[in-house]
Amino acid sequence: MNHLQTKLTEHTGITVPVICGPMFPCSNPELIAAVSEAGGLGMIQPMALTSIHKYEFRAGLHHIKSLTDKPVGMNLLLEHAFKKYQVRMDQWIDIALEEGVRFFLTALGDPAGVVERIHDAGGIVYHDVINRKFALKAVDAGVDGLVCVNSSAGGHAGGTGALPLFEELSDLGLPLVCAGGISQPQEARAMIEAGYAGVQMGTRFIASSECNVHPDYHKAIIEAKASDIVLTEKISGVPVAVIGNEAVRKMGTHASGLAKKMLRNPRTKKWMRMYYLVRSMRRLPSASYKGSNYQNFYQGGRSVGGIDEVLSAGEIVKNFEDGLK
Ligand SMILES: Cc1cc2nc3c(=O)[nH]c(=O)nc-3n(C[C@H](O)[C@H](O)[C@H](O)COP(=O)(O)O)c2cc1C
Structure with a gap:
């Protein structure tokens, strides 16, 4: 059975149901573009793009677009104690929509405030969740899908394993993406066979030649x-x-x-x-x-347990494509 076509690929226009998860500070433009160019979905992390990789936001998007004409997505961190960040996030959403970004992954907060605006522009919103309570809020807010962050994930890990989390959320009627613990194509295949619409990986993509972290970080992974x-x-x-x-x-x-x-x-x-x-x-x-x-x-x-070499982001996506055929 071909596992390459899922609700996630339909929503995003990608050809391999693999997202390179947004990462502060590791999401550099070259990594994002390489994942998308290979058929997966590279995700912009706007704070990393501007404060770490030093791009003025629109110029950063132009740079990514100069490297690939395939779809890219963008992360919106919604919980901000400072008004300044909220204003900036609002401007980033407008600019991203103007520049053709149509897939948004919201996290850390209530997506209700952004869903309508993104839908009006023809966009899609998925929300990061770790349990049913947050998932129900996101469903109420009208999101189109959920990225289910499990207990194996890098970044802010959840508390539940990938399969129990799927069971907890599978009746909500939204496509679910598995985030956490995936480094091998056969693991992604098993998750899609279980009912997930795709996988989101972070750690695997840090250990890629396009991710420009220090070589010691690659070695540590x-x-x-x-x-x-x-x-x-x-x-x-x-x-x-x-x-x-x-x-x-x-x-x-x-x-x-x-x-x-x-x-x-x-x-x-x-x-x-x-x-x-x-x-x-x-x-x-x-x-x-x-x-x-x-x-x-x-x-x-x-x-990290399944990562034993640095590969190019294109090779990683290609291996998953082959494994999902
Ligand atoms: C270094 C690092 C930074 C991350 N930063 C963010 C972030 O800024 N926003 C976000 O939504 N998720 C963030 N994540 C989570 C990833 O997008 C992804 O869901 C997670 O890495 C999946 O687990 P994996 O590392 O086992 O593949 C981060 C993960 C890592 C490893």
Whole structure:
């Protein structure tokens, strides 16, 4: 059976149901374009594009469009304690729509505020979820699909395995994309056979020749086993998956003292998370782009266990295409 045509490919116009998940700070334009050019879907992470890769937003989109004329998508992080970010995100949506982006993946917040506007422009919205409670909110908001972030994922991991999460959400009537733990084509095939409309991968694409992180980061992913991945709340205030190393052990994985109290309090948790996030905006790029001698920790999911070499993004997508035929 051919697993290449799914609701995800229909919604996006791609030919291989594989998304290169948005990644702060790792989503550089060359990676995004290479994934799309090969038939998958490269995702723009606007904060990474502007603050890490130093493109003025529209110029960054033009650069990506100069490398591929295939569809690309864009990530919208919706929860912002600062008005300034909300205003900027609003402008980015307008510009992206003007420049032809039609697939948006919302995360961390309520998508209700953006769905209508994107639909009016002929776009599609998927929302990142980790459980049924958030999925129901997204359904109410009118999204077109869900990216189901499971407990193996890199970035902000969920708490449920890929198959139980599918069971939890499969009656909602929306296409579901499996995010987390995938590095091999046969794993994607198994997820699509289980009913998922595609897969989203982050860690596998960091270990690609187009992803311009420090070679030490590539090496750390290749050498790590799934059991090396630990969750730390010390980066953004919610659990983030990192490769456990000396720096992570020193930093610790749990907030303590005042930080812990603030994170547990519904009125103050937003501010504590913002503090962590602002701090991590400085530390994450340092670790990812300056290498082990500088510091520190590398983000990655349990899929590291199946990654043993750096490949080009095109080869990765092609391997998945072959495996899904
Ligand atoms: C380094 C890193 C940064 C990430 N940053 C974001 C982000 O900015 N926005 C987002 O929606 N997801 C983010 N993610 C999640 C990925 O888009 C994707 O869902 C996840 O990596 C899938 O799990 P995998 O790493 O096992 O493939 C990030 C993941 C990683 C590894």
